[in-house]
Amino acid sequence: MRKWGGSGASLAAAVTYSNWVFAGAVLVWLFNSLASVIRGTGNMAVPAKVTVLGVMALLPLSPLLIFGWGPVPALGIAGGAVALLLYYLLGTLALAVYLWSDRSLLKPSLKNLKLRWPLFRDILRIGLIGAISTVATNLSIGIATALAGGFGPAAIAGYGTASRLEYLLVPLVFGLGAPLVAMVGTCMGAGQRERALRASWIGAAMAFGLAEAIGLTAAAFPHAWLSLFGSDPAMLETGSLYLRAVGPLYGFFGVGLVLYFASQGAGRLLWPVVGNIVRLAVAAIGGWLAIRWGGGLAQVFMAQGAAMVLYGVVIAAAIAGGAWFGRVGWPCRTTALLRRIQPG
DSSP states (O other), rough: OOOTOOOHHHHHHHHHHHHHHHHTHHHHHHHHHHHHHHEEEEEEEEHHHHHHHHHHHHHHHHHHHHOOOBBBBBHHHHHHHHHHHHHHHHHHHHHHHHHHHTSSSSOOOTOOOOOOHHHHHHHHHHHHHHHHHHHHHHHHHHHHHHHHHTTTTHHHHHHHHHHHHHHHHHHHHHHHHHHHHHHHHHHHHHHOOHHHHHHHHHHHHHHHHHHHHHHHHHHOOOHHHHHHHHHHEEEEEEHHHHHHHHHHHHHHHHHHHHHHHHHHHHTTHHHHHHHHHHHHHHHHHHHHHHHHOOOOOOHHHHHHHHHHHHHHHHHHHHHHHHTSSOOTTTTHHHHHHHHSOOOO
């Protein structure tokens, strides 16, 4: 942990929080697994309702457990982690109750359960590749945290607070991406490839607009977000610097993320992984070079912004070039491929 720039009280708080969260990480897996199963039956409403209600409960629960009130003791930073785990625990129970109820189309049963390699293979063929993208995304943020850590604890606090807004974009874009998994998969399975692409581009446009609007607002009024977490001048300065450099580029993050979900439905995750690796490389190497060449936090954050742009552009360009149907080629390879492989 110390190598990532943390020390003293900030290091102790990070270790405390991470110990609690990692101890209950299985709840995160169960929650998302059950939600995915229910979405696979075509029901997007139940997972969405559970998530929204859970977040609404999490907002007052977090400060309650952190600062305490009345008979509830103040748990400090551990309270934030406990609140998060309670959200996933209650959400998991709610999803499980629905899945085993009469309202669910799917009736899971442990009777005659057999572990079959073909099923594992189908799941892992997409899941393992998708995990690479998730790891690369979090590594990008982790490396940026380490680079910011070289400028002191206040810089870590400012960057960490500002970058949380990027994490909050994930569930928002997920609301668009999760239906695209089913829509693209259904269209591809039915041979309606043009319709799959059309749905994907519409989703990408919506994700770009949503993420870009949030990013531009954050860049214009950074203190409106940062002041929710603290008032330290150094933290506010660093966080504002990040949001002004990277916020206006959030739209590219939204495009890349929603097309990642669409690619899951198409069963073609190579280029989303490539896009994430490109983002990781540019963020890490660009940030390191910025510091090595005497640059400051502004240059480090500019490298993060460039990495985010390349993430979205690489994935979108590959899909437009026909990555779902063969080798990527330009110009207009997608149209030519669709004409050749469209059934009938």
